[in-house]
Amino acid sequence: MELLRHIGRGDSVTLVPVNKMLTTQQAADILNISRPFLISLLEKGEIEFSLVGRHRRIKAEHLFAYKKARDERRAAALSDLAELDAELL
Numbered sequence: 001m002e003l004l005r006h007i008g009r010g011d012s013v014t015l016v017p018v019n020k021m022l023t024t025q026q027a028a029d030i031l032n033i034s035r036p037f038l039i040s041l042l043e044k045g046e047i048e049f050s051l052v053g054r055h056r057r058i059k060a061e062h063l064f065a066y067k068k069a070r071d072e073r074r075a076a077a078l079s080d081l082a083e084l085d086a087e088l089l
Contacts, residue, residue, distance in 0.1 A: 018061040021050075027058045031067060041066075 006013050014030070016022070022030070027047075028038040039056070042049045048062040 016060045018059075018064065020060045021052075021057040022060055022063060024056050024058070027063050030063060031070075 003013060016030070024035050024038055024042070028035040031038065038047075041047050042056055042058070047058060047066045049056045049058045051057070
């Protein structure tokens, strides 16, 4: 249903199998962040990755787990801000 909602709004949709290994550019595109910023997240240990030769690869399931946690943190922060705003009115 969520997929259909996105399509209905005209959003771009990409289907990725959860066991697929993604390049850093593919992962950055999914998160809508720059590749250098993604690499900094990888190096900080915020997203699990593996090295294939000298190239970093991210399992889609790890990327989506990070994305879900990030979105939940953002929603909580927005809710807190809305509460503070309501208190000031």
